[in-house]
Amino acid sequence: MAIITIVGAGMMGSALAFPARENGHEVRLVGTPLDREIIEACIRTNRHPKFTKDFPAGLHFFQIESLCEALQNADLVIGGVSSFGVDWFGEVVLPQIGEQTPVLTVTKGLLDTEEGGLLCYPDVWDAKMKAQGRHMNLNAIGGPCTSYELVAHDQTEVAFCGRDIHTLRKLKELMQTDYYHISLSTDVMGIESAVALKNGYALGIALTIGVNQKQFGMESELHFNSQAAVFGQAVKEMHGLFSHLGVCSIENMTVGFGDLYVTVYGGRTRLIGVLLGRGLSIEAAKKELNGVTLESLVVAERVARAVRKCAAKGTMKEADFPLLMHVDDILTKNKAVQLPWEDFTFEVSK
């Protein structure tokens, strides 16, 4: 039996308490400063307010003041913060974790640099810790997994990534169940870029749903030709970005395209895409989604900015990413949705 401490009581962090606890481990769920009410509810009811199912018996819940206590002797720390908690996690939580303790984070996203580079969070944290002379064992989770379906024990395939395959194998042993299946990869940037990129592209696919609602009526059947057309284009552009980043492998595509598939159905990203597709401005669409995190918007803007910088330097071509450029124009330039369908066609002549 191991001790697994989960920091962040959002839906994904909390969902991971299920396989962890069901495997017999001691599980400690610690809320961030924003999770105070969630933890209170968990203590009172043994259920996360957003789940329809109780936690397995025997979980321990902690408010943020007890973080240090909750980290004591942990064999694994799971970071369950969203991309908006990245700095907090790096500044407050990581320094309290021992170098020997593996960390496994669910945070999805990419940062872009001044030079048009893209960085994944494990690398950002790693650099920050190294600057303090600390060498952490940082790992991350990617792949198609919605938290409420994990809670429901739906069959789920994810990928754990990290630099050390032996650590990864140990993490798999701790966390795998008969419904939670885990691939392993030392290609951290590959898995992390796959799961981040898919957010921006899922938004692009969801645009077509709103466009069709506008054109054919709100009650019209979903039009899958146009969804599939944008899905195919997303495949092409994600492949182009993988290639640019030097992480083009079938495993990364498997994780990325599977995750793209699930994200089109996944709540907020789908919703904002649909709203924009119906013709709402980005400001109006954001208002409708008041208060929820919109990682899809952030990642699309950052990746588009990186592509534009690389294009200016001549190392990429904007014309190879017409979908991403259009999504970015909608998000940052208030441009009307007008998908460049003909730009998605190709000509292959051998």
Added chain:
Amino acid sequence: MAIITIVGAGMMGSALAFPARENGHEVRLVGTPLDREIIEACIRTNRHPKFTKDFPAGLHFFQIESLCEALQNADLVIGGVSSFGVDWFGEVVLPQIGEQTPVLTVTKGLLDTEEGGLLCYPDVWDAKMKAQGRHMNLNAIGGPCTSYELVAHDQTEVAFCGRDIHTLRKLKELMQTDYYHISLSTDVMGIESAVALKNGYALGIALTIGVNQKQFGMESELHFNSQAAVFGQAVKEMHGLFSHLGVCSIENMTVGFGDLYVTVYGGRTRLIGVLLGRGLSIEAAKKELNGVTLESLVVAERVARAVRKCAAKGTMKEADFPLLMHVDDILTKNKAVQLPWEDFTFEVSK
């Protein structure tokens, strides 16, 4: 204005009359011997019995007896038969078409050979014609396109493939509209295998829907984690088959994965997958679908047979295709649905 003759009044052949006629061409729709009642209905109502929208004005409808007349001076012949009409099309229709007249077929499928090879229909027809001393200009359509959405003018991206890029460009000029967007590729086997393979794999994804209905109740929300897991595995196995066939390109993946996406929502293939997932035997599932064509079953069996033959020769490994092998076991060996989830995981260590 060109003369475009469509042979086969199934849904896809008939749907192509829309862009063709809207572009101002003379369009002649000829029924196969099985389409007699459809053509009668079209003559009477100017509407295909399965569509909710009239044909554009000015179409010409022909019963099969008038095939020869309908082919007179045609600039393009579109073959609209299903894979079950492949022999008929090769024996009855192709010999009546001039060598200079381009042919564009919608038939999706692959044939497997005694040696474990896979052949696409354009190549099969080409060989048959060459044996008669005839050199035809055979082209084909692939990509995500459901006929009723094409009729509704949903934005649609397809790929035309054929050996001659100049012919393909001419066909694109004839057929493209502001909603029908056409990529071109001289990689015939690449496009044809992409759109054939996706049928078998879409069935695999649909299995999870039935499995979840059985486990969580018929009214349970769709479980996308498991769909996405199988989607990812389908990506991996299709990539493996593309590589084996020597047609692994991002364009073929774009077409194949986009088509896979749409097919999961596409009527019959989805339905039989769901029925099998719920626990029906293949015989019982087929009975429920009485009378409809099941290209997905045929292609899965054929490709699995080819893989098994290559595995016996040592040129492929069955273990690389656990999803296809399981689908084949269900279809041909009456095996119960029990997706090998853990076999879908991978380990990448650089």
